[in-house]
Amino acid sequence: QQPVQSPQAVILREGEDAVINCSSSKALYSVHWYRQKHGEAPVFLMILLKGGEQKGHDKISASFNEKKQQSSLYLTASQLSYSGTYFCGTEDQAGTALIFGKGTTLSVSS
Amino acid sequence: DAGVTQSPTHLIKTRGQHVTLRCSPISGHKSVSWYQQVLGQGPQFIFQYYEKEERGRGNFPDRFSARQFPNYSSELNVNALLLGDSALYLCASSFRSPGVTQRGEAFFGQGTRLTVV
Numbered sequence: 001q002q003p004v005q006s007p008q009a010v011i012l013r014e015g016e017d018a019v020i021n022c023s024s025s026k027a028l029y030s031v032h033w034y035r036q037k038h039g040e041a042p043v044f045l046m047i048l049l050k051g052g053e054q055k056g057h058d059k060i061s062a063s064f065n066e067k068k069q070q071s072s073l074y075l076t077a078s079q080l081s082y083s084g085t086y087f088c089g090t091e092d093q094a095g096t097a098l099i100f101g102k103g104t105t106l107s108v109s110s
Numbered sequence: 111d112a113g114v115t116q117s118p119t120h121l122i123k124t125r126g127q128h129v130t131l132r133c134s135p136i137s138g139h140k141s142v143s144w145y146q147q148v149l150g151q152g153p154q155f156i157f158q159y160y161e162k163e164e165r166g167r168g169n170f171p172d173r174f175s176a177r178q179f180p181n182y183s184s185e186l187n188v189n190a191l192l193l194g195d196s197a198l199y200l201c202a203s204s205f206r207s208p209g210v211t212q213r214g215e216a217f218f219g220q221g222t223r224l225t226v227v
Contacts (some may be wrong), residue, residue, distance in 0.1 A: 002152075032216065039199060041218040042153065054175055087152045089216075097166045097218060098202075100152030 001025050003090045005101035012078045013109045020073040022088030026058045031064050031071040032089040034084075042087060045073075075106070083108045095102055112137070114203050114219035122225045123191050126188055131222045132184040135203030139181055141165075142184040143216065145200040159184055160207055188224075196226045 003024040034042035048064035089098035123208045145153035158166035159178035178184045198221045206214030
């Protein structure tokens, strides 16, 4: 079952914050977040395992609520380089294929 | 270390033809997965291979097949190409074996852009 991402698109000015959500109807083992720029391959951002984990990488962090089968990606003080499409990929069991959402397009302008 | 490499980067084929796409995983990664990405959509899972065995298959017709070699590289084959097969084909590698409870980040190659005319 494909996870649902929201919102579909976000427009920001540099320095503003954004939250991207990913929810699934199935119990999840892990959530993976990727960013893809136009014409390029998805780039791995972070992985969260079940257990209510929260991670951070520079000014990008994420949380995983296992009970709600939801993950959120937090982008703070956005930079121009954050522009792109963000995908969440979910696993229902360890080592199974990633099922991706439709993506959230983030546009950051100066 | 080199990342995931795919070849060719671009390909134009005619309807009804056959195509073979290739992928070399990151050194030490034994798991390879194939995805199809059409414009405006997220990657859609096609196959997963681990230790030369198919471990998962997505909802794709039998025209799609794949295999993994002893060096863990992989090929994706598509027969009787249709216009709708035009897409970016992505390969991802991971070090984790299926069923093992551990982190399993998947890293993507740059993809093969297939155009069917």
